[in-house]
Amino acid sequence: MCLLVYVCEEEERELGRKQAPGACPYCGGKVEAVDGESRWRLWCMLICSKIKRKYFCTLCNRRLVLYM
Template structure:
């Protein structure tokens, strides 16, 4: 008996913009992005999450966490 669990997360970037500040890791410029995510189970969409704002470093491509 074999159980195979196939799950995937797909991300679509809706918009990007230049954000103020610099990366704490490397000092590169910060880019803000609106991202829409969709979870898939065996290529069938299961869950859509709405827009989420994320901030990325343009040089090292790490996610930058903001504290509000």
């Protein structure tokens, strides 16, 4: 299992940013949506690729979580 840790790597990159509707519940600042992609590779072979959207406040830099 220790060998697998050294040959497996994760890459993350930002795809884009845009303003999201609403305001921060903590400080009232603008909310920004950030799209990011993470890739898991084993040697040079792609294992998994995910695109995620995260929300941040532009004033207090807190990560905001959406509950549905």
